[in-house]
Amino acid sequence: MNYTDQWHQAVLPTWQASFDHPFITALHDGTLPEDTFRYYLIQDHHYLTAFAALHEAIAEHLPADQAQVLLALNEGSGEDTIRDKMHAELGITATDFATTPVAPTAYAYISHMYYQLNEVNPQAAVAGLLPCYWLYAQIGAHLAKLTSPKPLYQAFFDAYASDDFTTSTNQMLDLVNQTAAASSPDVQTQMATAFKRSAVYESHFWQMAYQKERW
Ligand SMILES: Cc1ncc(CN)c(N)n1
Structure with a gap:
């Protein structure tokens, strides 16, 4: 079993x-x-x-070929275009972004990813990015085919079931597995920990939104 499948197995209840x-x-x-x-x-x-900023920051610490993959991924998942349409449909403006503080769980998740880069190592930071791709790709693949009665919500699932997002996720999986294979056992353990914590934050992120968490 490859590294990412092992880590995934270890966090199945959270996933x-x-x-x-x-x-x-x-x-x-x-x-x-x-x-x-x-x-x-x-x-x-x-x-x-x-x-997106983390992709750039982590890439600075990776070997050139891996950095190139990470930077290309940052450009290419198509997520921004879909989000722009959703923001327009719900009347969300640049002012809304500027005047809404980052909520506690989003803040904690972002801080966790920076901690992996700044206090652990770039390998752990790469592993910490993976659940963001992989979980959403799986949710999209599972739910897009079940069809939501609300087109806006269906568009959300469709975006993550798209070929673009699936391809990006597979490239990220390859990058993380290659990074793990080239790392020492201690670093592999740190990568597994970063992956696990991101998976936990992913599940908390839904709860944050569901309860409209505030400081
Ligand atoms: C919190 C979170 N995690 C993952 C994704 C999918 N890129 C996302 N948009 N937001």
């Missing part, structure tokens, strides 16, 4: 908690209040801004 979260089930059956989705999109914009 499943995201699939079963009421935010996801309500998105799927169309009952999620629009203002809850709006809250999610604004927080996720904060998260994705930091996530």
Whole structure:
């Protein structure tokens, strides 16, 4: 079994908690209040801004060929275009982003990823990015085919079931497995820990949005 499958096996209950979260089930059956989705999109914009910056920062510490893959991934998943359409549909503006503080869980997740880079090592930081790709690709693949009655929510699942996002996820999986294979056992353990913590934060992120968490 490759490294990422081992780490995935080790976090299965946490991973499943995201699939079963009421935010996801309500998105799927169309009952999620629009203002809850709006809250999610604004927080996720904060998260994705930091996530893109992290790709750049981590790439500076990787061997050139791996850095190139990470930078290309940062350009190419197509997520921004879909999000722009959703923001427009819900009337979310640049002012909303600027005036809405990053909520505690989003702040903690972003801080965790920077901690991996600044206090652990770039390998752990790369592993910490993976659940963001992989979990959403799996949720998209699973739920897009079940069809939400609300087109906006269906578009969310479709985006993550798309060929572009699946390809990006597979490239990220390859990058993380190659990085792990070239690392010492101690670093592999640090990578597994970073992956696990990101998976935990992914499940908490739905809850943050569901309860519209505030400071
Ligand atoms: C919190 C979070 N995790 C993952 C994804 C998918 N890139 C996302 N948009 N937001």
